[in-house]
Amino acid sequence: MSDIIRRDPRKAWIARNRLHPEHASVLAELGMGDAQPAQWMGPNGVMRKDPHRVGFIGPAGIKRIDRSGVQGAPGQVQARSTAAQDTRTAVLIAEPAFHIVVVPDMAGGRLSAHDRDLLGLARQMADKNASAQGAVVAIVFGELKEDSWGEAGIDRLLHLSDAALEGYSPEYRIAILSAAERELKPRYWLFPDSSLGGGDLGRRLSVRIGERAATQVWQVDLESETPRCTGRGAAGRKDITRDLPRVLLALAECGEPVSDTRHEAQAIQLQQPLPEQLVRIEDLGAVAVDPASVALSEAEFILSGGNGVRDWDGFHQAARVLGATEGASRVAVDDGFMARDRQVGATGTWVTARVYMAVGISGAIQHLQGIQSCDKVIAINMDPGCDMIKRADLAVIGDSGEILSELVKRVDGLKQENRDVA
Amino acid sequence: MLLSTPRSSADKTAIKVAVLLSVGSHPLTGRGRRAEQDARALEMALALPQADAQLIHAGRLNDESEPALRSYLGMGPQQMTLIQQPKQADVLPALEKHLRQLGPKLILCGSRAEAGEGSGLLPYLLAEKLGWPLISGLAAIESVDGSSATVLQALPRGQRRRLRVKLPALLTIDSAAPVARQSAFGPARRGQLAEVDAPVQMDTEQEGWEVQPARKRPKRLKIIKATSARDRFKAAAAKSEGSGGQVLKDITAAEGADAVLKLLMEEGVLRVSS
Ligand SMILES: Cc1cc2nc3c(=O)[nH]c(=O)nc-3n(C[C@H](O)[C@H](O)[C@H](O)COP(=O)(O)OP(=O)(O)OC[C@H]3O[C@@H](n4cnc5c(N)ncnc54)[C@H](O)[C@@H]3O)c2cc1C
Numbered sequence: 001m002s003d004i005i006r007r008d009p010r011k012a013w014i015a016r017n018r019l020h021p022e023h024a025s026v027l028a029e030l031g032m033g034d035a036q037p038a039q040w041m042g043p044n045g046v047m048r049k050d051p052h053r054v055g056f057i058g059p060a061g062i063k064r065i066d067r068s069g070v071q072g073a074p075g076q077v078q079a080r081s082t083a084a085q086d087t088r089t090a091v092l093i094a095e096p097a098f099h100i101v102v103v104p105d106m107a108g109g110r111l112s113a114h115d116r117d118l119l120g121l122a123r124q125m126a127d128k129n130a131s132a133q134g135a136v137v138a139i140v141f142g143e144l145k146e147d148s149w150g151e152a153g154i155d156r157l158l159h160l161s162d163a164a165l166e167g168y169s170p171e172y173r174i175a176i177l178s179a180a181e182r183e184l185k186p187r188y189w190l191f192p193d194s195s196l197g198g199g200d201l202g203r204r205l206s207v208r209i210g211e212r213a214a215t216q217v218w219q220v221d222l223e224s225e226t227p228r229c230t231g232r233g234a235a236g237r238k239d240i241t242r243d244l245p246r247v248l249l250a251l252a253e254c255g256e257p258v259s260d261t262r263h264e265a266q267a268i269q270l271q272q273p274l275p276e277q278l279v280r281i282e283d284l285g286a287v288a289v290d291p292a293s294v295a296l297s298e299a300e301f302i303l304s305g306g307n308g309v310r311d312w313d314g315f316h317q318a319a320r321v322l323g324a325t326e327g328a329s330r331v332a333v334d335d336g337f338m339a340r341d342r343q344v345g346a347t348g349t350w351v352t353a354r355v356y357m358a359v360g361i362s363g364a365i366q367h368l369q370g371i372q373s374c375d376k377v378i379a380i381n382m383d384p385g386c387d388m389i390k391r392a393d394l395a396v397i398g399d400s401g402e403i404l405s406e407l408v409k410r411v412d413g414l415k416q417e418n419r420d421v422a
Numbered sequence: 423m424l425l426s427t428p429r430s431s432a433d434k435t436a437i438k439v440a441v442l443l444s445v446g447s448h449p450l451t452g453r454g455r456r457a458e459q460d461a462r463a464l465e466m467a468l469a470l471p472q473a474d475a476q477l478i479h480a481g482r483l484n485d486e487s488e489p490a491l492r493s494y495l496g497m498g499p500q501q502m503t504l505i506q507q508p509k510q511a512d513v514l515p516a517l518e519k520h521l522r523q524l525g526p527k528l529i530l531c532g533s534r535a536e537a538g539e540g541s542g543l544l545p546y547l548l549a550e551k552l553g554w555p556l557i558s559g560l561a562a563i564e565s566v567d568g569s570s571a572t573v574l575q576a577l578p579r580g581q582r583r584r585l586r587v588k589l590p591a592l593l594t595i596d597s598a599a600p601v602a603r604q605s606a607f608g609p610a611r612r613g614q615l616a617e618v619d620a621p622v623q624m625d626t627e628q629e630g631w632e633v634q635p636a637r638k639r640p641k642r643l644k645i646i647k648a649t650s651a652r653d654r655f656k657a658a659a660a661k662s663e664g665s666g667g668q669v670l671k672d673i674t675a676a677e678g679a680d681a682v683l684k685l686l687m688e689e690g691v692l693r694v695s696s
Contacts, residue, residue, distance in 0.1 A: 234536065
């Protein structure tokens with residue numbers, strides 16, 4: 001064998017001509033099958049791509065290149081999908097110039113959208129002067145499920161949980177906040193102006209520390225020489241602009257939530273023990289409310305029936321057993337199975353339930369409009385192609401009557417078990 | 423007479439309940455009327471058995487406020503105390519002085535005024551000055567005895583919480599409470615407005631404020647933080663769709679019920695403990 005490398009010009013030509021019928025086999029023979037990568041770094045530091053080696057054949061038989069790299073040549077997929085990483089920069093404020101305290105509502109143990117807006121506003125106020133940055137302190141109470149404190153813009157976290165803090169305990173909470181006022185001497189206090197949580201606590205604190213709070217604040221102007229804020233007054237018909245007081249009760253969307261930094265959320269404690277509390281308000285616990293008496297627009301859990309419900313007695317029984325408020329589609333109302341005030345949708349009630357269970361409802365647009373702000377939608381329907389299934393988070397295809405009666409059986413069983421245990 | 427005879431304040435078992443009333447304003451026309459929440463507070467006091475309701479308003483009596491104040495009297499009570507205060511006055515000292523003299527067991531008021539600052543701070547300030555406990559967002563008073571009251575507080579989503587509070591106490595009422603009865607013209611005309619003089623302290627802090635008709639709040643824009651043009655385009659052009667939920671096909675009713683039950687349990691909407 002001589003060492004001379006012999007080229008076959010014909011094969012070289014076929015290798016260059018990707019339309020040649022023998023192209024693939026020749027490439028394999030020459031060992032060039034995967035020799036050339038689909039993309040490589042060019043001489044000028046620019047990424048080059050071979051357009052013939054990326055992409056896929058789309059549904060219409062046309063070659064498509066998806067530049068996001070989500071779809072494409074199999075070899076590339078993994079390499080690209082790791083790019084969607086957390087790009088937030090970590091921020092550490094070791095020696096804060098001042099403190100801003102936020103007391104979020106923590107409805108359901110998590111930061112609500114309102115809380116996040118407020119933290120965004122606090123962040124804006126703390127970072128106004130880059131040379132003397134402040135720290136955002138969050139004071140939270142009770143059992144919590146939240147774990148993205150840092151991402152929400154919190155530098156210090158004061159978490160208190162105690163049996164006495166469960167339920168309605170405004171006087172105890174105010175004692176804690178007053179202690180924080182003494183120890184941290186915050187420059188500002190921020191509360192969400194919500195009807196029970198922050199709205200109540202914020203007003204209590206403001207009178208306790210003798211600071212006239214600005215309420216229903218929706219805009220804070222940090223640019224003018226003395227910071228000012230604008231809040232609603234006279235039942236929402238007036239705007240009151242005034243100098244920024246130390247205690248702010250702000251409405252939702254008062255600021256943009258923090259999105260591109262991550263903070264420390266370092267846990268802190270109060271130094272001084274709390275004084276003994278005199279309990280004047282005693283929480284006797286939640287009262288069982290008849291779900292049927294809850295207004296549809298307020299209900300948390302709605303069982304809604306439509307034209308696909310055959311067994312209305314079974315439906316009412318299911319609502320009773322599940323403890324759900326009843327709703328209906330227009331057809332069910334028009335046919336006389338349900339009262340008019342139970343109609344959900346464009347011409348009925350716009351509901352805000354956390355869980356909306358649609359039984360035998362096709363999901364006409366007028367109906368879907370009414371359930372826009374529901375969190376979780378469960379659909380039970382015979383027709384797998386209907387619009388309600390597309391909207392639903394969980395869809396069960398089957399007969400409504402059977403599934404509901406099975407469900408009732410199970411819930412009854414659970415209740416029986418609990419009764420036996422108790 | 424058809425009207426029930428008013429309970430005399432000398433009645434030993436009567437519990438003195440002070441109701442603080444303000445002049446409201448119609449949300450559209452801005453015309454004076456009885457304030458919605460205050461009227462509910464009065465309704466609650468009138469519906470309470472053994473209560474001796476004392477109506478109190480601090481402000482001025484003029485052509486504008488008189489019809490509004492009289493519409494509270496149109497709900498049945500025969501007299502209202504009017505503590506004379508000029509327009510920009512801080513009514514807190516006058517109210518405090520009067521309430522200390524009156525010595526009620528309960529004070530009821532709306533949670534926020536419909537005119538002026540409407541900050542909802544007054545009940546809190548009053549409770550702090552008097553050193554009384556305060557409960558906000560009341561839905562109903564269940565019972566009152568000599569030393570404590572049991573009340574229901576309205577929580578979001580139509581839920582209720584039962585609280586017991588030591589008397590004397592201050593309770594604020596918002597729209598979760600029962601609707602106020604209609605105001606009748608005759609009793610409103612006949613009712614008396616008893617004017618009382620009181621010290622005046624002006625609210626000077628308000629002078630630095632700018633008050634304008636409410637501006638429409640800017641709509642929040644959807645901020646899209648995407649690094650590539652394609653992602654930005656997709657986000658801008660995307661139809662909001664459901665999260666592409668799970669679809670369970672060709673299963674038995676029992677399996678379907680299990681899946682639904684699991685989700686209901688996860689969401690915590692099912693109360694099986696009762
Ligand atoms: C101006 C206007 C306003 C309207 N406003 C409203 C409104 O506010 N609210 C509203 O709801 N509608 C409204 N509608 C009516 C709306 O367009 C639909 O007609 C209506 O929502 C359909 O109701 P449905 O889904 O119950 O009935 P259908 O569309 O008949 O759907 C019945 C569904 O049940 C399923 N099904 C049948 N049998 C079974 C079974 N045994 N088990 C399980 N599933 C079964 C079927 O597959 C089907 O998907 C409005 C219409 C107009 C023109």
